[in-house]
Amino acid sequence: MKQMTKIAAMVLFMMSTQYSQAQKVYATKTGQIAFNASSPIEKIAAINNQTDSKFVGENGQVVFAVLIKGFKFENQLMEDHFNENYMESTKFPKGDFKGYITNIKEVNFSKDGSYPVTLDGNLTLHGVTNKVAATGTMKVAGGAPEMEGTFKIKLKDYKVEGLYIGEKIAPEVAITVKCKYQ
Amino acid sequence: MKKIIISILLLGLIGGASAYYYAFVYMKNRKFDMVNAEAASVDASVLVKAYQENETSANASYLDKVLLISGTVSATDQTQMGERTLTLSSEDPFSGVMVTLDSAEAASVNVNDQVKVKGFCKGYLSDVVVTNAIIVK
Numbered sequence: 001m002k003q004m005t006k007i008a009a010m011v012l013f014m015m016s017t018q019y020s021q022a023q024k025v026y027a028t029k030t031g032q033i034a035f036n037a038s039s040p041i042e043k044i045a046a047i048n049n050q051t052d053s054k055f056v057g058e059n060g061q062v063v064f065a066v067l068i069k070g071f072k073f074e075n076q077l078m079e080d081h082f083n084e085n086y087m088e089s090t091k092f093p094k095g096d097f098k099g100y101i102t103n104i105k106e107v108n109f110s111k112d113g114s115y116p117v118t119l120d121g122n123l124t125l126h127g128v129t130n131k132v133a134a135t136g137t138m139k140v141a142g143g144a145p146e147m148e149g150t151f152k153i154k155l156k157d158y159k160v161e162g163l164y165i166g167e168k169i170a171p172e173v174a175i176t177v178k179c180k181y182q
Numbered sequence: 183m184k185k186i187i188i189s190i191l192l193l194g195l196i197g198g199a200s201a202y203y204y205a206f207v208y209m210k211n212r213k214f215d216m217v218n219a220e221a222a223s224v225d226a227s228v229l230v231k232a233y234q235e236n237e238t239s240a241n242a243s244y245l246d247k248v249l250l251i252s253g254t255v256s257a258t259d260q261t262q263m264g265e266r267t268l269t270l271s272s273e274d275p276f277s278g279v280m281v282t283l284d285s286a287e288a289a290s291v292n293v294n295d296q297v298k299v300k301g302f303c304k305g306y307l308s309d310v311v312v313t314n315a316i317i318v319k
Contacts, residue, residue, distance in 0.1 A: 029280055029307070029309065030259065030261040030262060030267060031262070032261070032262045032263070049262060049263050049265065050261070050282060050307075050311045050313065052307040067305040067306075067311055069245065069246055069302075069305060070305070070311060070313060072313075083246075090241070090245065090246075093241060093245065093305045094307075178262065180262060
């Protein structure tokens with residue numbers, strides 16, 4: 001009887017530990033979002049290392065937020081054109097994605113591994129919001145998750161216009177997300 | 183006539199080469215002189231409060247400007263690219279100034295240090311974000 005009580009207590013403890021882990025809000029303020037709009041003529045790529053992101057372990061609710069002026073290019077002139085002529089980042093200083101990791105239940109945060117994830121939500125850029133779906137990977141190591149994924153958007157869907165889109169600038173941009181959470 | 187055509191072609195060639203040099207060589211290698219840049223001085227708490235009260239108005243005053251920010255270091259960390267970061271505290275325990283230091287900045291900084299940092303204000307997420315920063319003694 002004593003043995004059974006011990007086992008039951010152990011099972012309850014394990015369940016409560018897993019529950020509290022699932023309830024946890026994982027966050028980072030130094031996530032990374034990069035984009036590539038290169039064409040065969042020119043390399044156009046930038047990176048933002050101050051991405052703010054949070055997700056809820058229990059239901060997969062997720063948010064990514066970036067400051068557009070925080071994207072760094074190799075070429076300062078390109079960065080200035082990106083902010084002034086294309087993204088109008090003084091008028092639209094932020095971009096964000098709000099949605100859900102739809103298969104979060106398949107991620108075991110107490111077991112190291114690499115889990116495929118799917119994201120579904122709304123991406124707001126340049127003052128325009130569109131539905132976006134993306135796939136990626138959630139890597140768990142020692143209870144710390146790291147989410148990685150890539151998806152593509154069309155600039156015209158976000159009313160980003162400019163002389164060189166379709167020539168020097170690819171009309172479809174690949175966005176890569178890499179966030180290590182705590 | 184021949185001389186005029188050759189002169190125009192030569193001028194065009196020099197103009198094109200200069201534009202290429204400016205756009206793809208000079209601008210790529212140019213490094214902003216943060217040490218000698220003019221900066222508006224502001225306290226970390228005042229900056230955070232300004233953004234919390236009216237983000238549009240704060241952006242009009244601070245966005246993409248060089249600021250000299252005074253504050254107390256509440257946390258140190260690094261980005262995923264290995265750049266060092268400091269958080270300067272404000273009166274709101276849930277929000278501060280998140281400073282990413284320039285990769286060449288070597289000064290050592292610890293939690294609870296009183297510092298002055300100079301960098302570009304990039305706007306507000308859950309903290310005010312400042313990048314390319316240096317420590318000012």
